[in-house]
Amino acid sequence: MVAYVSRLSSKTALHFGRITLGNLTSYAPNLMFWGSASTFGLFVFTDGWPTFRDAFYSKIPYFGDHWVTVVAPEDSPQ
Numbered sequence: 001m002v003a004y005v006s007r008l009s010s011k012t013a014l015h016f017g018r019i020t021l022g023n024l025t026s027y028a029p030n031l032m033f034w035g036s037a038s039t040f041g042l043f044v045f046t047d048g049w050p051t052f053r054d055a056f057y058s059k060i061p062y063f064g065d066h067w068v069t070v071v072a073p074e075d076s077p078q
Helices: 021-045 050-055
Strands: none
Touching: none
């Protein structure tokens, strides 16, 4: 004997708009690549700005000494 189903039985997957967990895991490598590339590009283009140099780059633990300028006393105009 065949059982009769009166309506479709389904569950809704966890989603945020059109983004589901499956979509997010499949796009994760691309998002990480483009996110790191854009962050690196931001660092490259803001390297010459004194505000960024003093606020961010000089405070990086190992590489911060690259952006610290040391002027010899005989070269200082004061």
